[in-house]
Every structure is written in C-alpha cells, then in structure tokens.
Amino acid sequence: MLEEQMDILLGLLYTIFGNENWWGPWIRGVVGLCAMGAIMVSAMFAVWLERKYASDIQSRIGPNRVGGRYGLLQLIADAIKLFAKEDLKPDKVDTPVWVGAPILMFGSALLMLIAIPFGAFVFNGTTYPLAVTQFDISILYLEAVSAIGIIGIFMAGWGSNNKFSVIAAFRNIARMIGYEVALGLTIVSVVIVTGSLNIVDIVEAQRSVVWFAFVMPLGFMIFGVSLIADMGRIPFDQNEAEEELIAGWGTEYSGMRFGLAYFAEYIHMVLGSCIAVLIFLGGWNMPGFLVDLNIPLIGLLPAGIFLAKWVLVMMFVILIRWALPRIRIDQVTSIGWKILFPLAMVNLVWAAMLGLVWPW
Amino acid sequence: MVNKHDVKKRMRQLAADYIHEPQQEAYKLDDTEMMLHIGPQNPIQPGPFLIDLKISGETVRDSKLYMGYGHKGIEKILESLTYIQGLPITDRMCYLSSLSNNEAYVSSVERLLDIEPPERSQYIRVIMQELSRIQSHLLGTGEYATDLGFVTMFLFMIREREYVLGLIEDITGARITHCFPRFGGVREDLPEGWREKAIDVLAMINEKCETYKELFSSDRTYRMRTVGIGTLTKEDVIKVGLTGPALRAAGIDYDVRKVYPTLTYPDIDFKVQTGNNGDIFDRIMVRINEIQESCWIIEQALDQIKPGPLFPDELPYGRRTPSMRVPPGEAYVPVEDPRGEIAIYIVSDGTDKPYRVKVRGPSFALMQGLPPMLENVYIADVPAIAASMDSCNSEVDR
Numbered sequence: 001m002l003e004e005q006m007d008i009l010l011g012l013l014y015t016i017f018g019n020e021n022w023w024g025p026w027i028r029g030v031v032g033l034c035a036m037g038a039i040m041v042s043a044m045f046a047v048w049l050e051r052k053y054a055s056d057i058q059s060r061i062g063p064n065r066v067g068g069r070y071g072l073l074q075l076i077a078d079a080i081k082l083f084a085k086e087d088l089k090p091d092k093v094d095t096p097v098w099v100g101a102p103i104l105m106f107g108s109a110l111l112m113l114i115a116i117p118f119g120a121f122v123f124n125g126t127t128y129p130l131a132v133t134q135f136d137i138s139i140l141y142l143e144a145v146s147a148i149g150i151i152g153i154f155m156a157g158w159g160s161n162n163k164f165s166v167i168a169a170f171r172n173i174a175r176m177i178g179y180e181v182a183l184g185l186t187i188v189s190v191v192i193v194t195g196s197l198n199i200v201d202i203v204e205a206q207r208s209v210v211w212f213a214f215v216m217p218l219g220f221m222i223f224g225v226s227l228i229a230d231m232g233r234i235p236f237d238q239n240e241a242e243e244e245l246i247a248g249w250g251t252e253y254s255g256m257r258f259g260l261a262y263f264a265e266y267i268h269m270v271l272g273s274c275i276a277v278l279i280f281l282g283g284w285n286m287p288g289f290l291v292d293l294n295i296p297l298i299g300l301l302p303a304g305i306f307l308a309k310w311v312l313v314m315m316f317v318i319l320i321r322w323a324l325p326r327i328r329i330d331q332v333t334s335i336g337w338k339i340l341f342p343l344a345m346v347n348l349v350w351a352a353m354l355g356l357v358w359p360w
Numbered sequence: 361m362v363n364k365h366d367v368k369k370r371m372r373q374l375a376a377d378y379i380h381e382p383q384q385e386a387y388k389l390d391d392t393e394m395m396l397h398i399g400p401q402n403p404i405q406p407g408p409f410l411i412d413l414k415i416s417g418e419t420v421r422d423s424k425l426y427m428g429y430g431h432k433g434i435e436k437i438l439e440s441l442t443y444i445q446g447l448p449i450t451d452r453m454c455y456l457s458s459l460s461n462n463e464a465y466v467s468s469v470e471r472l473l474d475i476e477p478p479e480r481s482q483y484i485r486v487i488m489q490e491l492s493r494i495q496s497h498l499l500g501t502g503e504y505a506t507d508l509g510f511v512t513m514f515l516f517m518i519r520e521r522e523y524v525l526g527l528i529e530d531i532t533g534a535r536i537t538h539c540f541p542r543f544g545g546v547r548e549d550l551p552e553g554w555r556e557k558a559i560d561v562l563a564m565i566n567e568k569c570e571t572y573k574e575l576f577s578s579d580r581t582y583r584m585r586t587v588g589i590g591t592l593t594k595e596d597v598i599k600v601g602l603t604g605p606a607l608r609a610a611g612i613d614y615d616v617r618k619v620y621p622t623l624t625y626p627d628i629d630f631k632v633q634t635g636n637n638g639d640i641f642d643r644i645m646v647r648i649n650e651i652q653e654s655c656w657i658i659e660q661a662l663d664q665i666k667p668g669p670l671f672p673d674e675l676p677y678g679r680r681t682p683s684m685r686v687p688p689g690e691a692y693v694p695v696e697d698p699r700g701e702i703a704i705y706i707v708s709d710g711t712d713k714p715y716r717v718k719v720r721g722p723s724f725a726l727m728q729g730l731p732p733m734l735e736n737v738y739i740a741d742v743p744a745i746a747a748s749m750d751s752c753n754s755e756v757d758r
Contacts, residue, residue: 058515163396167739171418234509235581243404243507243743324581326509328740329418331584 010299014123017130025133032132035113043266044075049311050266050318057322078259085255090161093252097159102253102260105152109267111145116274117200119303120284129200129284130303138199139187142275146230149268150176153232153239156261157249168248171329172239175229178336179236183226185344186219189351190279193358199275203283205358211282215354219347220280222340227276229332231269234321238329273313281309392416396739400429404743406503407753409727411746415739423734427727431757438704438717442683443469443543446714450704451537453719454755456499458537459492459528460697461755464704464719466541467622471691472708473543473676480668481545482623483661487558488531488540489623489696490654490661494565495524496698497605497647497654500750501572504644507743508585513572520568523561530554545671555662562655569652576644586641590733590745593638600732601725604700605646606749610638616696628660640748647750683712697722699750719758726751 016027048063051074055062067073089095115138117131135141150172157169190212191197194205206212213220229236240248247253250261277283284302327335389395399410408429414422434453438446450465451458463485470476477485502517525535530551532538540547576582592602597610607614615632617625633649635642677684688710694703700722709715726749733745 054512058512059519060515163394167396167418237509238740241509241740243509244740246403322512324510324579325505325513325585326740327581327584328738330738 010121010123013121013130014128017121017128028132032114035118035132036110038118039110039113039267039270040263043263043270046266046270046314047075048072049314050321053315053318054322057319082256082259087256088254090252092161094159094161097155098252099257101152101156101159101249102257102264103152104155105149105264106260106267108145108148108152109264109271111148112142112271115139115141115145115199116271117203117278117283118274119306120203121303122299122301127204127284127302129203131200134198134200137197139191139197139202139279142199143184143187146268146272147176147180149264152261152264153249156253157239160249160252162251164245165249165251168239168241168245168251172232172249174329175236175238175332175336178333179226179229179340182222182336182340182344183230185341185348186216186223186226187279189216189219189344189348192348192351193355195355195358199278203278203285206282207285208287211280211285213280213282216280216347216351218343219351222344222347223276223280225335225340227272228317228320229336231272231317232265233269233317235324235327236332237326238332241326269317270314273317274310276313277306277309281313389414393421398742400426404507405753406747407756409753409756411730411734411742413734413739413742418738418740420734420737420739420742423731425727425731427724428757430753432754434758435717435719439714442712443686443714444677444681444683446717447542448537448539451539452754453721453758454697454699454723454752455536456496456752457492457698457702457755459488459540460695460702461704462539462541463489464693464695464697464702465706466543467693467695468691468704468706469543469686471693472686472689472706474687475544475672475674475676477545478669478672479624480549480665481670483665484531484546484550484670485541486623486625486628486661487550487658487665488528488538488546490657491524491528493654493696493698494651495521495528497651497750498524500698500747501644501647504744504747504750507747508582510582513575516568516572520565523564527554527558527561530557542671543677544675549670550665558658558662562658566652566655569648569655573645573648576641576648583641585741585744586644586748587639588637589640589737589741590748591637591639592729592733596732597638597729600728602700602729603722603725604697605633605650606638606643606726606729607700608633609635609642609646611636616694616701620694622693622695624661624664627664628657630657630660640744643748643750685710685712686714692720694720699723699726699752699755721755721758723751723753723755724757727756 016031048071052062052070063071063074065071065074066077089098114132115135117129117134120127120129122128153172154169157165157172160166190202193212193215194202196202232239240250245251250258253261284306286305393414393416396413396415397410398413399405400408410426410429412424412426413420432452434449437449441449447462447465450461453461498517498521502514502521505511505513505517528538529535531548531554532540533548592606592610594610594612597607597612603614603616611634613632613634617630618632630653633646633653635646686708688708690705690707692703692705694701701720702722703720705718705720706714707716729749730746734742737745
C-alpha cells in the first residue's frame with residue numbers, strides 16, 4: 001500500500017521535474033510558486049530555530065507561549081504585529097528609493113529560488129533534482145542575484161536620510177567588495193574542477209566520496225567565512241551594528257517594511273546555507289546510502305539527506321553568530337583583501353591542478 | 361537706569377558667546393568630515409549624555425562631550441531633608457552601587473557624630489560593599505560585551521549576577537535600592553543559613569570568572585577589538601582625575617580601601633588589582649580580577665565575623681525618630697565604589713539638616729576620560745570604549 005503510494009508520488013514528481021515536454025516549464029513555474037511559499041515557511045522555521053538555539057546557548061528558555069510549549073508560532077504573532085503597525089514614513093526620505101529597498105531585498109532573495117535544487121529523488125534508477133529550472137549558468141545566476149540584495153541595503157541606507165543609515169550603507173558596500181571577490185573565486189575554483197556552471201552538475205560531480213569540502217578544504221573555509229559575511233551576520237554584521245549605528249540601514253524602517261527586510265535576511269541565510277551544502281557538502285549525495293535499492297521511501301532519501309545537511313549548516317551559522325563578538329569594518333576589509341583574497345588565489349591554483357586529474 | 365530688556369539681551373549674548381564660540385571652532389568641518397551626534401536620547405545609550413563625533417569616513421577625528429541631562433539635584437535635596445530622611449535619597453544616585461552610596465553618606469555622618477559601629481556591623485557593611493561591587497562589575501562587563509555585539513556574554517553575566525542579587529536581597533530585602541546601613545550600624549543582621557549559601561555562590565562566581573578570563577584572553581576576535589584600543593596612560597588618568605578600575609588598569613595601585621581604610625578593611629588581606637596598558641582589555645580584566653578579589657574578601661569577612669550587637673550602646677538618635685542634631689563640623693570620608701572613589705562631603709551647622717552637601721562621584725571623571733580617548737579611533741570603538749569605562753550616567757550629574 002505504502003509502496004503504491006510512493007510510486008504514485010514519485011511518478012508525479014517525475015512528471016513535474018523529469019519530463020521535458022513543452023508543458024514541463026509551465027508546470028514547473030507553478031511548482032516554483034509553491035517553492036516560494038515553502039521557502040517562506042522554511043525561513044520562518046529558521047527564525048524559530050535561531051531563537052530557540054540562541055536561547056539554548058545563552059541558557060534562556062526562548063519563545064514558549066505562542067504555538068505550544070516550543071513557541072512554534074511566535075513568528076506568526078510577530079508578523080501579525082508588524083502588519084498591524086502604522087506604516088510610518090519619516091519626513092524627507094527619498095520616497096521611491098526608501099520604499100523600493102525592502103522590496104528589492106526581498107525580491108532578490110526570492111529570485112535565487114528558481115535556480116536552487118532543493119534535494120532530489122530517484123525514479124527508475126535515475127536521479128532527478130527537485131529544481132524549478134535547470135539552466136547551464138545557474139551558479140553564476142545565483143551569485144549575481146544574491147548581490148542585488150546588497151544594492152537593496154544600500155538603497156535603504158541612502159534613502160533614509162539619516163547619518164547612521166548612510167554610514168551603514170557605505171559600510172555595506174565596503175564589506176561586499178571585500179568578501180565578494182573571495183567568494184567568487186572559490187566558486188570559480190569549483191567550476192574549474194567540474195567544468196560546468198550548472199549547480200546540478202556540480203552536485204553530481206560529488207557523487208562519490210569526495211565532496212569539495214574535503215578536496216578543497218581551504219576553499220571551503222574561505223567560502224564559509226565569505227558566506228557568513230554575505231548573509232550579514234555576526235561577526236560580519238557591521239551594516240546593522242545596533243550598538244554603533246542604532247539599527248544601521250534599518251533605522252528608519254518600521255512595521256511591515258522592516259518585517260520584509262528582516263525576513264529577506266533570513267531567506268538569504270536559508271538559501272545561503274543551501275548553496276553551501278550544494279557546492280561543497282555534496283548536496284543530496286551521501287556515501288554509503290544506496291539509493292538504488294528497491295525499497296519504498298528510498299526514492300526520496302536524497303531529499304532527506306539534503307534537508308539534514310541544510311539544517312546542520314544553518315545551526316552552525318547560528319552558533320557562530322551567538323558565540324563571537326562583532327569585528328570592525330576596517331578589520332573586515334583587511335581580512336577580505338589581505339587574507340581571504342590571496343588564499344582564494346592559492347585555492348584557485350590548487351583547483352586548476354585538481355581539474356587536470358578530475359574525475360577520479 | 362539700566363533697561364531690564366538690555367540686561368537680558370546682554371546676558372543672552374554673553375551666554376551665546378560662551379557656548380558657541382568654542383563650539384564653532386570645534387565644529388568646523390572640511391570636505392570629508394561629518395558631525396555625528398550620539399545622544400542624548402539615542403537608543404544605544406545607557407543614560408542621557410550627548411557626544412558629538414567629528415568623523416571622517418569611519419574614523420573619529422574629534423569629539424565633544426556634553427553632560428547634565430540627568431541632573432536630579434540630589435545634593436540640594438539632601439540639604440533640605442533631615443539626616444535620616446536623606447539616606448534613601450543616596451540610593452538613587454547610582455542604581456548599580458546604591459550600597460556604596462549609602463556607605464559614603466553614612467560614614468560621613470558617623471564621623472560628624474563621632475560614633476563608630478560595632479565590629480559585627482562593620483563586617484556586615486564590608487560584605488555588602490563587596491557584594492555590591494561584584495554585581496556592579498558583572499553587569500558592567502556584561503553591558504560592555506553587548507556593545508561589542510557579544511550578547512551571549514551579557515546573558516551569562518546577568519545569570520551570575522542574579523545569584524549575587526539574591527544574596528543581597530536575603531539581607532536587605534531589596535534588589536536595587538537597599539537603604540541598608542544606618543548611622544552607627546546596619547538595619548538587619550545576616551539571616552540564618554546565609555553564610556553557607558554565600559560561600560556556595562561565591563565559589564561558583566569565582567569559578568565562572570576563571571572561565572571568563574580565559575575566554576576573554578584567548579578569543580582572537582575579542583582581542584582584535586580590545587587590545588591597544590582606548591588607551592589612557594598614567595599621566596592621562598591622573599589628569600582627568602580617574603579613580604577605580606579605570607585608574608588601576610593604567611597601572612596605578614590606588615585603592616581607597618588600602619589608602620584610606622574604613623570599617624574592618626585593615627584586618628582583611630586583599631590585593632589591589634592593576635593592569636599594564638590601560639586599554640579596554642586591561643580595564644575589563646581588572647574588573648574580573650576584582651570580582652574574584654571581592655569573593656575572597658567576603659570569605660574572609662565571613663570567617664572573621666563574630667556574634668555581637670549591631671548598634672553601639674549610646675546612639676545620638678532614637679532608632680525610630682526621623683531627626684537628630686549633628687554637631688557642627690565637616691566630614692569627607694572616601695569609600696571605594698565599584699567605579700572609583702565616592703565621598704559625600706557634608707558641612708553641618710548643628711541643626712538637624714546638613715548645611716551643605718557635595719558629592720564627589722567617580723562617574724563624572726570617567727566621562728571626562730572619554731574625549732581624550734576618542735581621537736583617531738573607529739566609530740565601532742566608541743561604544744566599546746565608553747562601555748569599558750563603566751560610568752554610571754545616573755550618577756554623573758546626580
């Protein structure tokens with residue numbers, strides 16, 4: 001019975017993700033909308049996870065009222081509160097820029113969705129990624145789209161007509177230039193090894209035991225540091241340092257505009273962890289798990305593996321945030337240019353040598 | 361006949377000149393500079409003060425400090441109340457060290473009255489002083505950690521502070537404003553079983569402090585933010601009149617408990633904790649060392665304390681009467697507050713109210729120490745430096 005249902009489910013997934021008929025993209029478009037909803041739920045889960053995990057680290061209880069003992073619905077209560085708040089627009093803000101900024105941040109975070117495969121499933125012995133689209137430059141696209149969010153933050157700081165926000169906006173750009181080069185170079189080194197810009201190909205290249213995190217540990221470390229900087233979390237959250245700049249670029253935002261920007265940051269974190277899993281931690285591959293066996297549920301196992309890795313990476317990112325103090329902006333740029341960038345070049349050379357002998 | 365209007369105009373002119381002329385000089389900006397006003401009601405501040413930073417990019421070039429937004433007129437209030445009524449007012453000077461404030465007031469009045477509390481009361485007062493120091497340092501260090509974006513540290517410190525507040529609450533019945541010492545004694549005796557409880561808590565605090573010291577000195581991210589930043593040299597600290605941990609961090613071993621010992625401090629063995637460089641890192645280290653030293657002091661006091669009366673036999677006032685006459689004279693008894701030397705200078709004219717009261721608090725000098733440090737530092741260092749001084753804004757202006 002269960003087996004039959006699983007077959008039906010897998011068949012359905014195959015119809016959506018495995019078919020290359022003329023209507024395939026249309027169906028996937030609809031699925032993309034569902035993915036958008038799902039990623040919002042997962043971002044809400046990320047907020048909950050962060051709150052609970054942070055409270056564990058800090059020996060507190062954390063949210064425990066709304067949504068049962070574990071405070072699962074706390075964020076819904078927060079969202080209702082934010083929606084119910086007055087839409088307050090300060091005098092003398094640069095209205096189109098100021099209003100557009102959270103929308104741009106949110107939009108750019110959502111644009112990343114269409115290129116990311118969220119796991120995979122196995123049907124008739126073939127692995128099909130659960131991606132809305134599969135195009136050949138998806139990793140380049142992800143890099144480009146995630147950088148648009150930086151412009152959103154700059155717009156927010158600039159449009160607020162507030163000195164603290166402007167400082168935050170410029171910090172944001174300085175920081176972005178500092179780490180984005182290293183981030184790009186580590187991604188390029190992965191691309192050199194695999195010879196493809198398609199993120200699905202990159203994951204498939206890690207099919208065997210060797211994940212890129214093991215093959216290029218240096219690259220993985222650089223990527224991790226840059227990614228945390230990209231997400232804008234402590235120790236790299238200089239653009240919203242509460243103690244120096246009140247709330248940085250978000251000083252003048254309140255109500256749902258703030259909520260949108262806040263949520264965009266969490267989506268960024270969720271998707272950033274996702275990319276880290278895909279590029280360096282083998283995506284949905286796990287050596288030792290035989291997905292070719294004819295057992296019910298096993299067809300969905302890759303998706304489960306992916307999800308588990310994803311949550312672990314997110315928990316690591318959260319742990320870093322609550323365990324370290326913030327560093328200064330000049331230290332960020334000096335780390336970016338003096339340490340990460342040269343190391344990324346070294347890693348690039350290593351990747352080029354590796355590419356000669358790949359695949360093993 | 362002088363026109364009243366003219367006088368007013370002239371006075372306004374004088375005031376404007378006085379305020380604006382030096383300001384305009386300091387506020388002259390070149391093309392790359394900008395003024396950043398922090399305060400007086402900025403959400404990042406613990407209390408009201410205004411600091412104007414002249415910044416060029418991320419670098420602070422110059423700073424001007426304005427205080428006086430939290431003036432409560434406590435000295436004047438003390439002059440209009442009787443001596444006993446004045447005691448609860450001194451609690452309100454600084455919410456973190458109300459026991460030290462009480463102590464400063466009470467010991468000045470005791471010197472005027474020429475009475476001395478019995479030994480047991482003195483030991484209890486020593487214990488309360490040190491407990492107050494522990495909780496103040498824990499909160500101060502925690503708040504400072506938040507200013508580095510290190511929120512977890514703050515919550516750890518607060519967690520430990522709860523136990524110390526519990527100890528204080530067991531004796532005084534209050535957490536913030538205690539109003540505990542009395543002229544010639546203390547209000548309450550140590551409750552039963554308090555000694556054992558206190559020894560447990562102090563052992564725990566001591567152990568945690570070891571952990572924090574290790575954490576602070578080993579964490580590289582933290583050291584990047586603190587070592588060599590916000591340095592005050594020995595000459596600087598003396599020039600601005602600093603006392604307390606900020607002075608000792610610069611390497612000067614001045615401690616009122618050693619230099620002008622009151623109560624039973626001479627019988628107690630403790631070391632004055634000093635630093636070497638006078639930077640942020642040293643100030644925090646001195647505070648954590650002082651917490652451990654305070655634990656040691658309390659343990660000794662608990663060993664040495666003997667049963668006995670809380671008040672001397674002859675008191676110049678009835679225990680329940682709100683007034684007494686104090687012989688004419690003046691008194692200045694310094695006490696080591698968590699932040700430095702505090703003393704309440706009292707002049708008595710023989711009536712039941714003080715003729716003149718002047719508070720010498722540590723926090724004003726701590727604030728004065730800020731502008732020399734805020735030159736050629738980064739904006740991110742400003743809150744860290746300010747918080748590492750641990751000045752109590754409520755007490756700056758009294």
